Amino acid sequence: MNDAAIPKDIRSAPAPETSRPKYIGERVQRLEDPRLLTGTGRYTADIRFDRMVHLAFVRSDQAHARILGIDTDDAATFPGVIAVLTAQDFSEIPDLVAPSRMKNYHPTHCPVLARDTVRYVGEPVAVVVASDRYLAEDAANAVVVDYEPLGASSDPAAALLGDAVLLHDEVPGNLVLERSFATGDAGSAIAGAAHVVEGRFRLRRKSPMAMEPRAYVADYDRGRDALTLYGATQIPGVVRDELAKLLDIAGNRIRVIAPDVGGGFGGKGSLYPEEIIVAALARRLARPVKYVSDRLEDLTSTSQGFDEYVEARLAFDDDGMFIALEAEVIGDIGAYSIYPWTAALEPVQVASFLPGPYKTPHYRGRVRGVCTPKPPTGPYRGVGRPMAVFALERLVDMAAQKLDMDRAEIRRRNMVQPDEFPHRIGSGIIWNHSGFTECLDAAVKAVDYAGFKARQIAAREQGRWIGLGIGSYAELTGIGSRIAVAPGMPINTGNETATVRIDATGAVIATFATASHGQSLETTLAQIVAEELGVRPQDVQIVQGDTGMTAHGTGTYASRSAVIGGGAAIITTRALLKKVKRVAGRLFDVDPDRVETGDGEIYVPGTNHRIGFDELARAVYSDMATLPLAARETLESQENYDPVLGTTTSSTHIAEVEIDPETLSIRLTRFVVAEDCGRMINPQVVDGQVHGGVVQGIGVALLEELEFDATGQLLSASLADYLIPTSAESPHIEVIHLETVLPDNPGGFRGMGEGGTIGAPAAIANAVADALAHLGIGISELPITPSKLHRLIAAKNLTKDRE
């Protein structure tokens, strides 16, 4: 529109005074950055107290063995040693048991220190308390443990065999859990289908590998009988509640604080023996106790992820329409079923999310979780979906290839269409409206998908192998109390309570039981409160991750905090704004509905009534003359939000790769993500989460692998061998945001913190397979490395020679 077209009176009019600044949707600079980027953050390892003692754990060097004896005598005489303790010194602490109402589930008993048996290399066996960590490690080295090896298979399929050594007496057949999903009759449908593709897919075990390893400091106030645990954790609320039970302390005597936390990715999302011991010893010794795990301990004792085999087949008709999907999932859950999630969390979600964003009438999925003498598995960014999406999206590409059909078209055809929501998939999950086909179309358009085939042919003529791969998925985020994050789990992860307060100086404090460890919640929650209340984001202090300061809640995981925490922020701040307007209406002697707020001011448009939040606070809290007693409202609100169900987030990732035909080096040349996360609170934060997630997915696809030998010894036990992607391995990542239909929650938000890791492995696997299509090589195991490609090609050539 040109200037002349606008009526003069509108052009000259000032912006209407009622247009309060919008912060939701803005690229607000991260409020935590000045602190974190200038080295003034405070992580658990930075916390020091007077008289503090340090722990070093003696860890098992055997995978499965009976403990015949532990000799601590020599270690106890080392300089600086205060105590050397074993399981019998903690006999009052119950074993960690993760219960579930799920049928066919056998929980394991995990003592805080191994009692009679060790079940993985790295399991804590004894603990040394000393005046510093160096001395503690010296003494730990002198503890002698006498083991009798018990054997056990580190291969989950072998562990299921009848004659396999049992890891736990209470787990028959090493089968910790078994669950099936069925809709229709997949078996008959597959038998009668025109076409079937099948494969056996595998993801290798991963370490969440946060930059900050796990760390805990406990401080016991003997006078008040009060225990404070500082911990690098994603779930301070869960830790507090369970510690109260395990240590038999009233909840009001124990406070768990997650200070600045340097990443989690799921690895800090469970309760660990070390934090229980730190807390217990602080009380027993009446001295502050500190334990900071090192990188080796992080690699062997922080929960691991994604260790599954999926045998799956997909049946379809001549038009490429999917008819049936069938899958057998075996999850290698490691030695123990982790608290609170249980070992069901990861493998069950593989089977429940396997049908993906497609309409497949018949589905049968069975999952078995098998214990093996390896570190316990737990939540890992993406939980179950990276494996599910990898297996399904490979099958979809194989189906397209079989019919010589376009890979985008077969997806478009089978996806739930915009007018078909809500849609229930074969495992029972209900997708609500999200941009399935819109994301696919946007990603395809962005990469000039139509022109790729010609580029690929031209490249092959020059001896260059290039490939393009698509990974489409849908996931459930912001899960409310009617759907448990893990099946049958006895804690409610579906609600969040916000408390928003204006203090006597007019400053705004908002508390949440979330525990940001890189998600930028100090910024995004502040944006929400600021916009709803009419102040600036930098004027809102977000307090979280501290059970002593916040209402009941569980923490930050499972793409929940923006949806549930953000929803609670909106509801609560609106309740507080009503109070603000009532008080201001009284002060200005106007109808409260005429009062507006914005950028820290409270005013009545078109009048000279205008005060700051500080003046309002003074009138309420300090000045006893202005307001009558009855009008002195408490400038604080607290509301709970529970979305009851979940909200669907969808995305399509497209990867392009180039493989050097001579060295088989795999280079990512392009990466595009089109995603629908609903209304964005801060596009910069969304971009950052997508970028980080995709890079983690690159690790899944091309680099990261915890390799164990047949006896359960970890071979990749340092960062020289466990390879995480760096900036040099990361391509430019293009992100396309779509807001198709906003979900029905207060903010219109969808969770998106995990998605990058969900779509990227499948897209990269499909791109590598596409680049190698002329050799007839498929990709069924990740990570795929040049050396593994070399083996696949050599095997293929051998087969060809035999033919």
Place this chain on the structure above:
Amino acid sequence: MKPSPFEYCQPKTIEEAFAALNHEDAKIIAGGQSLVPMMNFRLVQPGRLVDINSLPGLGEIVLDGGTIRIGSLVRHAEAARHDLMRNHLPIIAEAMAHVAHVAIRNRGTIGGSLVHADPSAEWPLLVTLLDGQIEIAGPEGLRHAAPEEFFVAPLVTTIEDDEILVAVRLPILSPGTGMAFTEIAQRAGDFAVVAAAATVLMDRGVIAEVRLALGGAGDVPVRLFEVEAALAGQRPEAIDSITPGCADGLEPNEDMHATAEYRRSLIPVLARRALEAAVLRAGATR
């Protein structure tokens, strides 16, 4: 991951250093980039660390007749940017870009890399390629070792516990020699799966002088003398037909990241690429 207890001393003269090394489990520390991680894992538990960073004269790069003498305390990053290297041995800067990351290149020393003797590391390969001489000081005086005498096995050399690697001498090659270094690593900065380096001097369209060496192709870096002999006097086109035999007789190691067969498959490819790049550069300077 804390080291076991150790004494620490910082001698100011080489005599003091020898005296300090006269201890049952003394270990020299220079940049500490390999030693300290191994100490933190307690894979190495020296009773005494002898810090040689204060010894005089080990941190210099000087021209000495037909050779460049590089002190063992020279850091990778210093070597890469030094004018003598840039002018005479540009392959050093090319190779240094593959040595780990900036922080490690700023701290890690050439002497440390040589005595650590990782079969995939850049310095052992460069010294092998260039017929370098390793200068070793001991209580009895100075000795020189050729790379084939010095490197014995992965992480094993012929240096004695009471000796100090003080310098390496690299020859200045004939003007117009083209040089190239190439490697395949899992990630930028990782130890090479296989590395190849070559120098080529051209004369009237034929290869007059050639050197070719490999890292990651066996227990120690290897010179491919037979391949060199086959290439000498040939036109560059011969590289294509000669390099496929480069892996003959070699026994690359296997680890969790690369099978021996994969390493073997890389050898002719990287040898060819290094030679071709060296030929191109030789052409460009002549």
